[in-house]
Amino acid sequence: MNSSLKIFIGLEIHIHLKTESKMFCPCSAHYGDEPNTNICPICLGYPGTLPLLNERAIEHGYLVARALGCRLSNRISFARKNYFYPDMPKNYQISQHNHPVGIGGTIEVDFNDLGAKRIRIHNVHLEEDAGKMIHANDATLLDYNRAGYPLLEIVTEPDLSRGEEAELFLRDFQRLVRYLKVSDGNMEEGSMKCDANISINLPGRGLGTKVELKNMNSPRFVRLALGYEIERQSKLFNSGGEIVQETRLWNENRDITLPMRRKETPDDYRYFPEPDMPSFVSNAAFLKRIENQLVELPLAKKRRLQSEYDLKVEQAEFIHNDIAMVTLFEDTVKSGASARNVAAWLSSDVRKLLNRDKRTLADTPLNASRFSSLLTLVDQGRISGKIAKNVLKDIFSEDADPESIVEKKGWFQISDPNELGKIVDQVVSQNPDVIEIISGGDSKQKSWLMGEIMRVSNGKAAPELAKKILDERIG
């Protein structure tokens, strides 16, 4: 790769908005139903039907545009994008052209070792999804359940310059839409899609010939496809070859990009204003509602976790990755737990359990009140740290409160001096040889005896008290 070349990467990201119903009709926008069950005359493009704009979709659109620092449009309107394809019932897509929800934003993204960078947003606009085509041998099956799902498209300026940046941008954007609760943002499941534009040129010469990349089903594939393309185009550029303006598809089996089959007639979408819906004007009350839904964004959150709670970078990185984790963290800390302690638990034990079960926090029975009572039990010396790990596992598996788990399993610490004294005496009397060594001056063996006490007590011996009694017994 020629390092003196300048690389311009822009992304076009589509997210499915989390609404109950479709963008322009009251059919369910639920995933995974039987084929062609969530359909009606409107989303099948029947004669005489008209689009019925979904209020929540507009709100979601404005919210994302606001979070990306866009200029919010006072008036939004829709346009028809015309092209024929069997998955699109009207053979035009209702999209936004001249008056999208937001224009011209910027968002700061932390590229870790590469530093933070501000990425400009070209525009944010609403549109509808098409149906799904399933290719069999000599036939194609059409399922229109997805036709008319609300989509939000975010178009960035070509401000990214490496595949790694694109991947990190996407991961940050996924967090953003999840923080805002507007989308699942899941590329693998199709609730988020990303196409990329890439061009290379000599510095100072502006953009080069644009190549569009499609069919990348995860942020990782976006990085790999861009990496491949940078290599390919740089080689071509340096050897004086011609870079063709085209669309290329990422082939995830071969780890390469391949040109898409070209059409005989070039596209001409013939945009014109959708006459079936009046413009939507955002008044003060509407904008206030949007403002109220705005939350602290992921990067700000990460930075605050570090500065306000003094967390380590990796801890803050891990916690801010999941908005449910952030909420659990902050709520638990609010109830009096030590922030570093909470962070340590989350980024080790809780994380391990989540990985083991392949679950996300939101799907588990762990909540702030359970978490904070677990930590209180430890702080009050009523259970040991080791027992606490087992209690956590039981919370996950049994969906029960820590107190009742500890109660049921008889896991409270033995802190009665008499009861504990008997255990210490038992251990001392069973290990005369060790006592002898200790008397000989090797006090290190005391910890071995402590281990025995813990073992005999099934881990329930209150460590401080046990140590005190042991010291008394062996002088």
Add this chain to the structure above:
Amino acid sequence: MEQDEWAVTAELAALKLSEGEKKRLVKQAEQMRKLYLSMSSAVVDNLEPTTHASVVKNRVRKDEVKPFKDVDTLLDASNELDDRFFLIPNVL
């Protein structure tokens, strides 16, 4: 030249025209196109285009699901079905 533009237009409109249709329709289309060009004498550069006949208040629908009751008639209306799928020849 004229024929070419109308051929591209027909392609965009997903219309396949027979030779006879091409002759008939292109002639009429050109006649209308020339009529359209008579608008060039209208001085309207400072005017906003009218896209709707009336400007009215915001109209939106609450985000609520109301399933269509007669989904199966929508399937029955199709020319070819495979189970619950609409069926068409393979997209290459």
Add this chain to the structure above:
Amino acid sequence: MPPVKQLWFSALNKPHVRDKYVQRVREIDKKIGSFLSFKLEEQDWTALGRKPLGGVPVAVKDNIAVRGRKLTCGSRILENFVAPYTATAIRRLENAGALVVGKTNMDEFGMGSSNEHSALGRTSNPWDLQRVPGGSSGGSAAAVAAGLVPLAVGSDTGGSVRQPANFCGIYGFKPTYGSISRYGLTAYASSLEVIGLFAVDIRLLETAFETMHAEDEFDQSSFSTNISGSEVKKIAMLDIDPGMLETPVAEAYTQAAQILRERGYVVEKVNLVTLKFVIPSYYTIANAEASANLARFDGIRYGSGSGYSQNPINLIKEARSRGFGDEVKLRILLGTYVLRSGFKDQYYIKAQRVRTLIRKELGVLLRNYPLLLMPVFPTQAFLRADSEMDNYKQRLSDIFTCLANLAGLPALSVPIGINRGLPTGVQFVAPAFGEKSLFDIARGFSEVFPVQFPPGALEIERMR
């Protein structure tokens, strides 16, 4: 309650009259060809008696959805298509007791002024079977004119209600854009069109309009408002080059002005300098919208398909090429063309700006005059396949009607008697929501020129 309603209800309330009525309709319509389908369904006649339109049979243009009935739009591509839902406007009529008895013939997808562009049948003018009923809602107009129904529903994109009403000698009403829901009306040019009405009687027309007028959750461009009408003293009369009108039409036009003056109105001649841009602007916009509105007809989900094709794009092209007639193809081509990149500014955007100009001029005019008197069409009903009236000339002749569509204004065409054996008439245009002024002025005219029926028309009052 309108007497016409009473007349029809009391006749059809009797089972034996109903049978006779159906038989007579079939007989007459063999010659006229107004209906594509006709069926009088069983009803609870006791309940109907109490409803404002109870027992009034209504014919509906076949581009408006009535659940369980065919919705052909006069096209091959929808020849066997059955609507799975009912248009809001029709549902409201039915709730008021009106009976949809049939679907009427029309120019394919509303594209035409003669009904000659229907792929599914021929409709004749009840006044002269050699002549066209007008279009595109020609079937609805002919059905009313032949006395088969007192009320019919059509759609008016550029005059498709007013012109056939004029040709057939009945009232033809185009309401303010958006005042009747378009849900269920197969779209031709969405920003221009509205569901309209044909009637033999102004009071019946008014009742039907009040019934249909409402904001609809299924049409976000619909709205409800108080239908008003200011007191009319001054009426503007479009000053027209006499050469533009056929003699009987010019005579009716002059006569209308004279009657108005006799009745104490001040009638002043006015000019519209933008009139010459009306046709190019209208057709540019209408066809552009049509090119997208008709894209959905591809034979995949519904409608006539093409059988087998080696790929879906060919499948779509085959279905469309077989399913559409010449006029529809032409308008789709033109509409596609004016939206193409490179041409869009010069044609489509220009037309939209011109539309603004036309609206402005008309707006100023209607601030000074609460009504505008205009001809409906330059000729009376013309002969079928008239070489004097080719398709191009027909399109040019929409000049007086499509003005109201460009501006979204209400307009009513009113019969002015029979001249040389054929109906004549004029139209009035009012400011938005000024429907009441239209009905009032037409009521006045009805005293002088009540609707007349051609020989052989169905006379419900004789069926007892």
